[in-house]
Amino acid sequence: MILSIRTKLFIAIFLACLLIAGGLAGILQYSLKRNFLDYLNEQESRSLLQLEARLVEVYESRGDWTELERNSRLWTFILDSAVRSSFFPANGDDAEGADPQLLASPPGSYREPSGRPPPPPRSHIAQRMERFISRIVLLDAQRAIVKGNIRLDVPQDLHELKSKGKTIGYLGMHRRQRLTEKVDVDFADRLQRTLWMVVLLLALPMAGLLSFLLARHLGRPIQALRRGTRQLTDGNYASRMQPAGRDELGLLTCDFNQLAERLQQNEASRKQWIADIAHELRTPLAILRGEIEALQDGINQPDASTLASLHQEVSHLQRLVSDLYDLSMSDSGALSYRKESLDLIAVLQETLALHSTSLDEQQLSVDVKGLNQQPVLIQGDSQRLQQLFKNLLENSLRYTDKPGQLHISTQLKAGWVDILFEDSSPGVPEDALPRLFERLYRVESSRNRATGGAGIGLSICRNIVEAHGGSISAAHSALGGLEIRVHLPLQS
Numbered sequence: 321m322i323l324s325i326r327t328k329l330f331i332a333i334f335l336a337c338l339l340i341a342g343g344l345a346g347i348l349q350y351s352l353k354r355n356f357l358d359y360l361n362e363q364e365s366r367s368l369l370q371l372e373a374r375l376v377e378v379y380e381s382r383g384d385w386t387e388l389e390r391n392s393r394l395w396t397f398i399l400d401s402a403v404r405s406s407f408f409p410a411n412g413d414d415a416e417g418a419d420p421q422l423l424a425s426p427p428g429s430y431r432e433p434s435g436r437p438p439p440p441p442r443s444h445i446a447q448r449m450e451r452f453i454s455r456i457v458l459l460d461a462q463r464a465i466v467k468g469n470i471r472l473d474v475p476q477d478l479h480e481l482k483s484k485g486k487t488i489g490y491l492g493m494h495r496r497q498r499l500t501e502k503v504d505v506d507f508a509d510r511l512q513r514t515l516w517m518v519v520l521l522l523a524l525p526m527a528g529l530l531s532f533l534l535a536r537h538l539g540r541p542i543q544a545l546r547r548g549t550r551q552l553t554d555g556n557y558a559s560r561m562q563p564a565g566r567d568e569l570g571l572l573t574c575d576f577n578q579l580a581e582r583l584q585q586n587e588a589s590r591k592q593w594i595a596d597i598a599h600e601l602r603t604p605l606a607i608l609r610g611e612i613e614a615l616q617d618g619i620n621q622p623d624a625s626t627l628a629s630l631h632q633e634v635s636h637l638q639r640l641v642s643d644l645y646d647l648s649m650s651d652s653g654a655l656s657y658r659k660e661s662l663d664l665i666a667v668l669q670e671t672l673a674l675h676s677t678s679l680d681e682q683q684l685s686v687d688v689k690g691l692n693q694q695p696v697l698i699q700g701d702s703q704r705l706q707q708l709f710k711n712l713l714e715n716s717l718r719y720t721d722k723p724g725q726l727h728i729s730t731q732l733k734a735g736w737v738d739i740l741f742e743d744s745s746p747g748v749p750e751d752a753l754p755r756l757f758e759r760l761y762r763v764e765s766s767r768n769r770a771t772g773g774a775g776i777g778l779s780i781c782r783n784i785v786e787a788h789g790g791s792i793s794a795a796h797s798a799l800g801g802l803e804i805r806v807h808l809p810l811q812s
Contacts, residue, residue: 324539325539325542326535326536326538326539326542326543327535329531329534329535329538329539330531330532330535333530333531333534333535334527334528334531337523337527337528337530337531338524338527341519341523341524341527342519345515345516345519348515349512349515352508352511352512352515353499353508353512356499356504356507356508356511357496357498357499360496360499360504361495361496364452364493364496365493367452368456368479368491368493371398371399371456371491372479372481372491374398374401375398375458375481375489375491376481376482376483376488378394378398379481379483379488379489380483385458385460385466385489388458388466388467389466389467395467396453399453399456400453452493454469455469455493455494455495455496456468456491456492456493457469457474457475457491457492457493457494458489458490458491459474459478459489459490459491459492460488460489460490461487461488461489463490466489469494474492475492475493475494475495476492477492477493478490478491478492479491479492538569540564541564541569541570541572541573542569544561544573545561545572545573545576548561548576548580549576552579552580552583557580557583557584557587558580558584559580560577560580561573561576561577563577597644601637601640604633604634604636604637604640605637607629607633608630608633608634608637611626611629611630611633612630640776644776646776646780657701657704657787657788658701658703659699659700659701659788660699660700660701660702661697661698661699661811662697662698662699662700662702662705663695663696663697664696664697664698664700664705664737664739664808665691665692665695665696665730666695667700667702667705667706667709668691668709668728668739669688669691670706671706671709671710671713672686672688672709672713672728674706674710675710675713678713678717679713679717679726682717682720682722682724683722683723683724684716684717684720684722684723684724684725684726684743685723685724685725685726686726686727686728687725687726687727687728688728689729690727690728690729690730690740691728691729691730692730692732692737696730696732696737696810697810697811698737698788698808698809698810698811699788699809699811700788700808701788704784704787704788705784705788707780707784708780708781708784708785708806711777711778711780711781712741712777712781712804712806713726713741714777715777715778715802715804716741716743716801716802719743719746719801719802720743720744720745720746720801721744721745721746724743724744724801725743725744725799726741726742726743726744727740727741727742727743727799728740728741728742729742732810735809735810735812736807736808736809736810737807737808737809737810738805738806738807738808739805739806739808740803740804740805740806741803741804741806742797742798742799742801742802742803743797743799743801743802744797744799744800744801745799745800745801746800746801747796747797747800747801747802748794748796748801748802750796753794753795753796754794756778756794756802757778757779757781757782757792757794758779781804781806785806785807785808788808788809789808789809790806790807790808790809791807792804792805792806792807793805793807
C-alpha cells in the first residue's frame with residue numbers, strides 16, 4: 321500500500337502532537353504527585369512549631385526527659401494535643417485549654433484530663449494524625465533517642481530545642497516518601513484522571529484536526545505541482561501555477577513557472593531553428609536542382625560556367641552545414657578549449673594578416689591605430705579566438721558597402737580588456753541590436769545569400785566569448801555602421 325504525502329504528513333504531525341501531549345501529561349503527572357507530597361510535608365513541618373513549645377514547657381516543669389521516657393501516654397497526649405491544634409485551629413480543644421493542669425502536675429501523677437473530651441476526628445484526619453505522630457522523633461542533648469520509632473534512622477532536618485539559652489534536645493520528623501493516606505491518594509488519582517481526560521478528550525481531537533488541516537495545506541501545492549508536471553510532460557509548456565505564499569513551496573512554484581517558461585521558449589526556439597534551417601537549405605538545394613534539371617533537359621551545357629555555378633552552390637551548402645555544426649557544438653559546450661596564457665593583440669594581428677587579401681578585394685580599409693602597443697595577456701584558446709575575430713571580420717565584409725572602413729581599437733580597464741570593431745554604413749535598426757547574436761537572425765529577412773550569410777557567425781562569437789568568461793554586445797558605430805564590443809578578463 322502506497323501512502324500519499326498528505327497521509328504521511330498527517331501521520332507524522334499527529335504522532336508528534338500525540339508524543340508531545342503524552343510527554344507533557346506524564347511530566348505533569350509526576351510533578352503533580354511530587355509537589356502534592358512536598359505540600360503535605362511542608363504542612364506537617366509547620367505543625368512541629370507548636371510541638372516544640374509544648375516539649376520545652378514539659379522539660380522546664382520536669383527538669384529532664386525522664387517522665388516523658390517512662391510515660392508513653394503523656395507523650396501521646398502531648399503529640400495529640402499539639403497536632404490536633406494544628407488540624408483543628410478553630411476548635412477550643414487546643415493546648416491552651418487542656419495542658420496547664422497536666423504540665424503543673426507532679427511527676428507520676430498523670431491522669432486523663434477531665435471535662436469535655438475533644439470531638440472525634442474525621443477518619444482521614446485521624447489517619448493522617450496517626451501516621452504523622454509515628455514519624456516524629458525526640459532526641460536529648462546528646463542526640464540519644466528519647467521518644468520515637470527507633471527502627472527508623474535519625475531525621476536529617478532536626479529542630480533544636482532550647483531552654484534558657486541551653487540546648488535541651490532535638491525534634492525531628494521523617495518526611496513522607498509517598499502518599500499513604502487514602503484521602504490523599506484518592507485526591508491525587510482524581511487529579512491524574514482529570515489530566516488524562518483533558519489529554520484524551522481535548523488535546524487528541526485538536527491535534528488530529530490541526531494535523532489534518534496542516535497536512536491538507538501542505539499537500540495542496542504539492543498536488544498542484546504534480547498536476548503541472550504532468551502537463552509539462554504532455555507538452556503543455558504554457559501551463560502556469562499561482563504561487564501560494566512565500567515559503568519554500570511558494571518558491572518551488574515560482575521555479576516551476578520559470579522552468580515552464582524556459583521550456584516554452586526553448587520549444588519556440590527549436591521550431592524557429594528548424595524552420596530557419598529548412599529555409600537556409602532550401603535555396604541552395606533549389607538552385608542545384610534547377611541547374612541539374614537544366615543539364616538533364618539539354619537546356620544548359622556542362623561547360624565551365626555551369627560547373628562553376630554548381631560548385632559555388634555546393635560550397636555555400638557546405639559552409640552552411642559546417643556553421644550549423646559549429647553552432648550546435650558551441651551551444652552544447654562540446655567545443656574543446658585549450659586555454660593558455662597568450663597575447664590577445666598578437667592573435668588579432670595574426671587573424672588580420674590571414675584575411676588581408678579578402679579585405680583588399682572587398683575594398684574594406686582597416687585602421688588598427690587604436691590597438692594597444694603592449695602585449696595584452698589573457699587565459700584563452702588561440703584557435704577559438706582566431707575563429708572569433710574571423711567571424712567578426714566576415715560580418716563586416718558581408719554587410720559593409722564598398723568602399724568601407726573598419727576601425728579596430730582596444731580599451732584597458734581594471735582587470736578587463738575591450739576590443740571594438742567599428743565599421744561604416746549601412747547601420748542596424750535600434751530594435752535589431754539586441755537580436756544580432758541570436759541563431760539564424762539577419763536584419764533583413766529578404767537578403768539573399770550573395771549579400772549576407774546565414775546569421776550564425778555572431779551566435780558562435782557569443783558562445784566563444786562566454787566560454788572565456790567575457791561578454792559581447794552591439795551598438796551603433798560612429799562611422800555609421802555597427803560597433804561590436806568584446807569584453808574579456810585579463811590574466812590575473
